[in-house]
Amino acid sequence: MYMLKGNLLNLFTEEIYPAEVEIQGGLIKCIREVDEEFKNYILPGFIDAHIHIESSMLTPSRFAEAVVPHGTTAVVADPHEIANVLGISGIKYMMNDASTVPLRFFFTAPSCVPATPFETSGAVLGPREIDELLQLDDVVALGEMMNFPGVVGEDPTVLEKIKIAHQYSKPVDGHAPLLSGDDLCKYIGTGISTDHECSVMEEAMEKKRLGMKIMIREGSSAKNLEELWKVGGDFLVSDDRHPEDLLKGHLNHTLKKAVQLGIDPVEAIRMVTVNPSTHYNLDTGLLSPGKRADLILVNDLENFNVKKVFINGELVAREGKALFNVKPLPIENTFHLKTLKPSDFEINPMRTGNATVRVIKVMEGQLLTEESEANLEIVDGALKADPEQDVLKIGVVERYGNNHVANGFVNGFSLDKGAIASSVAHDSHNIIVVGTSSEDMALAVNTLKNNRGGLVAVCDDDIHSLKLPVAGLMSTMSADEVSLQMNLLHEVVKDMGCKLVSPFRTMSFMALLVIPQLKISDQGLFDVGSFQFVDVIK
Missing domain, CATH: 3.20.20.140 (Metal-dependent hydrolases)
Known part of the structure; x- marks a missing residue:
């Protein structure tokens, strides 16, 4: 049996009063009002x-x-x-x-x-x-x-x-x-x-x-x-x-x-x-007799600094520290694709000169995108990215054994050089890559394949990566370790010219075909409004 005392926020009556919560067998046994003064608050x-x-x-x-x-x-x-x-x-x-x-x-x-x-x-x-x-x-x-x-x-x-x-x-x-x-x-x-x-x-x-x-x-x-x-x-x-x-x-x-x-x-x-x-x-979620004893102690109802956390009546965290051990389970390799070549990321319009193309326009802080257009040069039979216009190449590489590759153009990443790639690409989680050149895009994707998933930045032949070997989505490392590597990657991408706060997260939603307007999958450029594929070249 455990007794937790503090100012109880009663969500049934919207009252706040000093109380003690009696916990037994993982459940709340009883809640009693007491005549004491407390500085902390008890919440579900x-x-x-x-x-x-x-x-x-x-x-x-x-x-x-x-x-x-x-x-x-x-x-x-x-x-x-x-x-x-x-x-x-x-x-x-x-x-x-x-x-x-x-x-x-x-x-x-x-x-x-x-x-x-x-x-x-x-x-x-x-x-x-x-x-x-x-x-x-x-x-x-x-x-x-x-x-x-x-x-x-x-x-x-x-x-x-x-x-x-x-x-x-x-x-x-x-x-x-x-x-x-x-x-x-x-x-x-x-x-x-x-x-x-x-x-x-x-x-x-x-x-x-x-x-x-x-x-x-x-x-x-x-x-x-x-x-x-x-x-x-x-x-x-x-x-x-x-x-x-x-x-x-x-x-x-x-x-x-x-x-x-x-x-x-x-x-x-x-x-x-x-x-x-x-x-x-x-x-869970209710402070009432017979309910699960999942409750927390906070300093006030403005800052919500958490002092103690109880789950099933057990103290599981104190002063910002978890009190339980973690050992993530392993998982099989989920990547089945060939080694990519630079030519896999070329768009060949079968003409010379220039071409007007549809461009995915990224909006900072939003999952929504817009459609814009750009006039791009055709060099050696292939459309070239134009970093000066901030029109970069974007590709999606299918990773489940069919070896599909689809290519398009994107505005908003502002890369001056190199490429970034990710195996986190909502929702099918094929590999998505944005870059200034086909060579850098191929290097980034092949690195992801070898890493069994994750995030990669390629710049001047230097490779920086965060490995996500659990389905290409998750790491077995702690949040601190993942955050550290993620921050290093963000610094690299920032040095490459990108101004987005979360470039990899933004890129991951470029493949989400259920949020307007223009997106891309491994099968092609997609207009969410009309719910159909559209040509890259207008």
Whole structure:
């Protein structure tokens, strides 16, 4: 038996009073008001209601090591990144590695593997696989339904997956950036209940008025809290978080920013405790007799500095340090591709002179892109990048044995020389590469192949890399070690001329065909608005 004392924030009555929480057998046995004075506050442990662990580049166990000291005691994780690489066996790897640490991992069944039929993935999850996953107790929902055109267009396979989730009385998460009007009504009408892709107030309000629960996202790439906090969201979520950001904080950091912006502290805390607990029917997130003793001690309700963290009644972190050991599980090699040549990254228009091309235009801090155009010179039969215009080459190399390569052009990376490449390329996680020359692009991709995945920067024949051997997505190193190597890579890329805050993260979303406007897969340049391939040359 353990007795925790402090100022209790009661989320049932919105009161704050001195209390003692009696913990026995991993559960809360009783909560009593006491006549004492305290400087600390007792809160339910924080729950991240929507996150992709793989995007932290850490295994689940290493992720837990990083976030538990910040007060996170549970996450609802969508493992669709590793599912695109390894299918159900990848999801089971996540579950097995997660089971070795105290953090409570709940999962969603990835609904879109692959995200679209216009890319090559390492696996396909159909209705049969979704049914198998949703029968598992730790799988609490159908993961974000990114194929909103399929929902609106009444694709029978898509609708069958949603139907199976309803049969198991499990919610369906949404993903519908900029969807509006009658199409949005049709999307919500299938029973999809959440959305985390709102980027402007008007979009969030329209969805909220139609009954959707709004997840306000504050991640490493997309930061929507400042724009959306006045809408009155239901959840504060991360979606994607870099390891260097996790070292600074997790949901405690988001809560601090929310309160600074003007959200009432009690309401903000509800968004990371009670709301996800009730929506996903979790056994945590509430301070009540009989509930799991997952609770934290913080210094105040403004800064949310976490002093102690309890999961299942056990002290698992103190003063920013995890009190449990981590030993990530190994995994098989997932790279099957030939050695690339510079010619694999050439676009040959079969004419001389110049050509006008479509260009993916990157926007800092957004997953959205725009379409622009450029006039490029044809030299020795191939279109050349123009670093002076900041029009660089971009390619996607399929890594599952078919050896597809697609090429295009991109604006916004500002590289003066060299190339950068990554095996993190949402959502099918083929290899994506941006560079000033075909030679450097080939060298970067071949280095990734030899490293069994990761991030690479090639500059003046010097090679800098971060290895991600777990499905090409995650490292077995700690957040500190990954962050250190990531920061070194960022410095190298900055010296190459790039002005983006997170160049590798930005590049990884250039292959995400479900977020407008112009993207690229291993099969070609893709217009998300018309949901079809378009020619590079106009």
